[in-house]
Amino acid sequence: MQITDNFDSGNIRVIDASDASNIQLEIKKDNQSDFYQWFHFKLQTDLSANGDRLEHVMHLNNAGKAAYVEGWEDYQAVASYDREHWFRVPTQYDGEKLTITLTPEYDSVYFAYFAPYSYERHQDLIHNAQMHLDCQLQVLGQTLDGRDMTLLKIGEEGEGKRKVWITARQHPGETMAEWFVEGMLDRLLDEDDGVARALLNKTVFYIVPNMNPDGSARGHLRTNAVGANLNREWLEPTMERSPEVFLVREKMLATGVDMFLDVHGDEALPVNFVAGCEGVVAYDARHKALEDKFKEIMIAITPEFQDERGYDKDEPGKANTTVGTNWVGNQFKCLAYTIEMPFKDNDLLPDYIVGWSDERSSILGRDFLTGVYHMVDDLR
Amino acid sequence: MQITDNFDSGNIRVIDASDASNIQLEIKKDNQSDFYQWFHFKLQTDLSANGDRLEHVMHLNNAGKAAYVEGWEDYQAVASYDREHWFRVPTQYDGEKLTITLTPEYDSVYFAYFAPYSYERHQDLIHNAQMHLDCQLQVLGQTLDGRDMTLLKIGEEGEGKRKVWITARQHPGETMAEWFVEGMLDRLLDEDDGVARALLNKTVFYIVPNMNPDGSARGHLRTNAVGANLNREWLEPTMERSPEVFLVREKMLATGVDMFLDVHGDEALPVNFVAGCEGVVAYDARHKALEDKFKEIMIAITPEFQDERGYDKDEPGKANTTVGTNWVGNQFKCLAYTIEMPFKDNDLLPDYIVGWSDERSSILGRDFLTGVYHMVDDLR
Amino acid sequence: MQITDNFDSGNIRVIDASDASNIQLEIKKDNQSDFYQWFHFKLQTDLSANGDRLEHVMHLNNAGKAAYVEGWEDYQAVASYDREHWFRVPTQYDGEKLTITLTPEYDSVYFAYFAPYSYERHQDLIHNAQMHLDCQLQVLGQTLDGRDMTLLKIGEEGEGKRKVWITARQHPGETMAEWFVEGMLDRLLDEDDGVARALLNKTVFYIVPNMNPDGSARGHLRTNAVGANLNREWLEPTMERSPEVFLVREKMLATGVDMFLDVHGDEALPVNFVAGCEGVVAYDARHKALEDKFKEIMIAITPEFQDERGYDKDEPGKANTTVGTNWVGNQFKCLAYTIEMPFKDNDLLPDYIVGWSDERSSILGRDFLTGVYHMVDDLR
Amino acid sequence: MQITDNFDSGNIRVIDASDASNIQLEIKKDNQSDFYQWFHFKLQTDLSANGDRLEHVMHLNNAGKAAYVEGWEDYQAVASYDREHWFRVPTQYDGEKLTITLTPEYDSVYFAYFAPYSYERHQDLIHNAQMHLDCQLQVLGQTLDGRDMTLLKIGEEGEGKRKVWITARQHPGETMAEWFVEGMLDRLLDEDDGVARALLNKTVFYIVPNMNPDGSARGHLRTNAVGANLNREWLEPTMERSPEVFLVREKMLATGVDMFLDVHGDEALPVNFVAGCEGVVAYDARHKALEDKFKEIMIAITPEFQDERGYDKDEPGKANTTVGTNWVGNQFKCLAYTIEMPFKDNDLLPDYIVGWSDERSSILGRDFLTGVYHMVDDLR
């Protein structure tokens, strides 16, 4: 039996893997940070003496001190034998340890907090995108580990064109955010899709599929290579601590922003929802009208979206403007939403086999494009 | 040089194919009918003496007497070298002849009125569908040529479940209707799609992907094996003349209908639109409210749909109830719409390479599912 | 319950389909012929009163008078739910009736003598082929039903180039022959395949993927539209009775032939083998040396091939020169082989799930290309 | 303009990338080693002031001191825009610098010594393999960087079963070796392939698709994480310096070996060839007969293989037994071959677009399986 994490976004520390019925593990902290919750490891299984498959019981001993302990309530871990299909496996949380139990059907099995999205797949995504006529691949600069900050510009800039910015995965452990972008890109670059074509007649998209490639590759939950929570860096980012935000923010200031969607996952809530910038100084009735319309159309478009559960609203003027959505909404006086997807399942439409999944995230990304299409004439 | 039509839905008569620069053709009439407009043939090309590709000029001499001559205005025929990708080719109409001109890039090329949908593909479609847990394949009976009238029932019947009926291709030359159904089925049977899953929690779908398999295989425009226009047979269908309608109507009477979509193509109008049953006796304010809501949501969902251009409205009580949509809307007092897609292009979002296409029809079918989802709670 | 055959290559007559446990069927004869053995039909299943799947017992009553009754010994019919995957089903032959028994897992199921290869797929095959630089699609003329006799010329003619002719499916019910050609074409048109590239440097291929498209579409076993057994027409073919052979023979006389493979299936023998032209007048030691070398290399290349079981050898000068292989071998003094694949299984490497199959036929087609590669320098 | 290498198997040092027409680069040495030759980097292109694509001239300044300078003669680098299709680009060697010139068609382009094979793809490969009934995924232990040494056992061990060992990529920059294994695995795990099925009836395969995962991920040419050339470690491997060899060797000693193929790439020779163990003490006439037969059959099977050019033969008893093939051939008195593929092209069958390529390597892997099939009865 062997448990390893030396691969893209791997994250586990093995305490004791000598007994399949009692495997002791810990989640590693993000580098230079106390945040941790993302886990991703591979189990090479033991067989019993007579060659039967054994039940493997894996305890994540330090789960009770993770960043969002409410994330473990009613949570089921995902696993995969072929690295393509991820399914939920029996998982229990006792307030201290998270315990995953599985009798594997094949020799080797991966476990993760959510279906991973590797840096290799990221590079495939952006390089496939650049082959389309409408798409430009731009490198804004480098991260602290020397990875690219890549922006996909889709559509032609021009008089009267609206500028829609999409960013994903500021928090690298929220991999559903990049699956969401993959689905949205698939549709946006489909030459037969009417929504995409109509949108590109009047809109330019600026899409950052991965705001935090270093944290992603390192297997971080929430921070970049030096422990910076990028979604608290938007007020005063620096090239030393948060070049990811610095570079994107500079580009936004250069292009302007008419609409902003920042894609995330939420550890605790088992629904999809959005969070706006109602607490920023510039927020006004026009802002609110845009928000309400967008939520209404998204509710109409897909049962995966809802507006009853979500974050508490900020009081007027009390928003934390270090947060991307708040900073952008305030700076550009534009519709700015954080999109949150669950790590667990969508309780309104539960799927006991896969829960909320990579595929469902991608489909939601497709469907959000319809929402953008509906808004684009009203943005200014 | 050779022009042939002995394949699924082939339809041409060769008058003179001796000179590539002046090929004389005629469209055959539907059997036992005067309708004609669907054409589908294959050209085996001639090379010049020195092996160069020649321009081929093909005149459809009897175009001016076809069923819908306004269909030839601004119309471009489709062609394919590989039978998968269909592109528009230069086409002119002089009031009498339709003239198609092409210098083929490969040895053999198919031409058609619209991207064909063969009986083989139809059988693949329904047999792939039956492999899904939620789907039943039912044979309602046989056509006059001995083909199956196949119904796909998707979802479980049950207390309070709404019944949505979809029929396509009563007019067999309107192949876009089956491409539409293929797209809708793809989505409806996708286990990861939230719209599909939410719909199937409260709806049963009864889908007839091809209402006229005999006319389809025979290369008809508008009628079945014995020249019956099925969409004029709904009041008094018979097993002798219109078993296709008879069998479907009997099943509808057995199951009930809460919503009905009958999918068609329109020869003349270069837009997508719907036509309701406003002229039937049972039509009332509730009917109208449902219609308006459905059109509104479809406009919101996709720029491929519009409600400004379409058919003239029937006067109250003056509807032709031999037409499927009218008969169903009246009989079941339900929302009943004919969906019309263009043979030409969608002028609101023109694509000069492919025009309105098989792919766009499929995507529209996907998108109509969102419209159904939005309506299903209001139907009764 | 319903049993139908009105589709490409369908062939069954229903005597009585009222009782799932005792379904009475007959195989139809080829048109204007007494040959019959190919069957292909679809069963729409009955459920029991409580919705359970029933066992269906289908008797082919006239099996005992079919063309090759030894073909029914140890034979298992094939079935498919999705028209892509064909599996063997329990089948018994009592000397009179062939009885197929299945409790279907889905509503609709196809049965056939072997995995069908439709005219639609044939058209896809040849039109995909023509998209490759090295391939020309030529139409030699028309069959009696008005279908194309299509020749694929692959490679450039030139000084010293060898001419290899491949024909398949003279006997239309031997569908494995076209699956074989599909596999061979896949490889021959693969630009990365060294065998294909080396061959095309010194060889031109003339491939007729389907010698009998009329018989194929009609669901015949052995003859064309007017009952002609094409493989007995090579001495004096006529445009009236056997245009398929007439046209191909004329082309052969125009191009010359250095090697000929005619692909078939054999009803009785459960092995792959070849049959040569040892009984023709022109046969000599050179002929024999070529044959022996080819068999030796094929035995080396694949365990699916063998040379221990096969047809009895013709005595010198006693060959039937109405047979394609004999006529060609004699006329062109070239290596000429009939390739025979089983309808049953390859007993040397049995697969109880699928028996000899479409996929295995395709792989054998790929592997025969290696055999051709090895021979091509020795042919003249 | 930006040149980066922070991705799987990336390897370049940027000296000066300020001027597209004169970019100065260096290849990094393998860690704790003086070997270098593998390069892999990404160029984010500059446009001219008016938006035109610029020619980019990239000098690898230290090429003249690389491990195999004869490898640069007539060598063309590979590039890719989509990371799937790799094509050759104009490359010159002046005895000192290797200069690559390209006017890219898209914004971002990868360059490499040969088509890369990433650790992500490696993990996909072995985990797809384990889903097959016949395949076991075994982890032999860990590398110095903590990656798995993975063995795929294919087929059931049993009385009289031959044991064929395949290892690849001891030298990590020889990525063609893992493409070769991918092709061989595709065929070996294809349930319809007769060669695979016949082989698995009498053979067990032990396949190590990547002998050097650390060097691969690090972008090394020739050594592991601590600079050990694994193919000089077979006599006395240690867990400290060469656990990769230690673990595989232990397993070989446990299972026995009846045939061994060790897959490599050769920098200089533009052909495929094999190198045996003629210089080992145990080498005898039986050894030679096996070698000759294997070469003969491979020559028959594919024009990509030849035996005229290759390495000089070792004198009797003078072999370097630290080399895998020598150690295994001597230890197990078995057929043991190093397979060498070119980095350049196969001069016998040149392809000016792609040269020797990932696809051709995979096809060669497929074809070698036929060679193994032919040998397996003679091995003992």
Ligand SMILES: [Ca+2]
């Ligand atoms: Ca977050």
Ligand SMILES: [Ca+2]
């Ligand atoms: Ca119509």
Ligand SMILES: [Ca+2]
């Ligand atoms: Ca035969």
Ligand SMILES: [Ca+2]
């Ligand atoms: Ca090497």
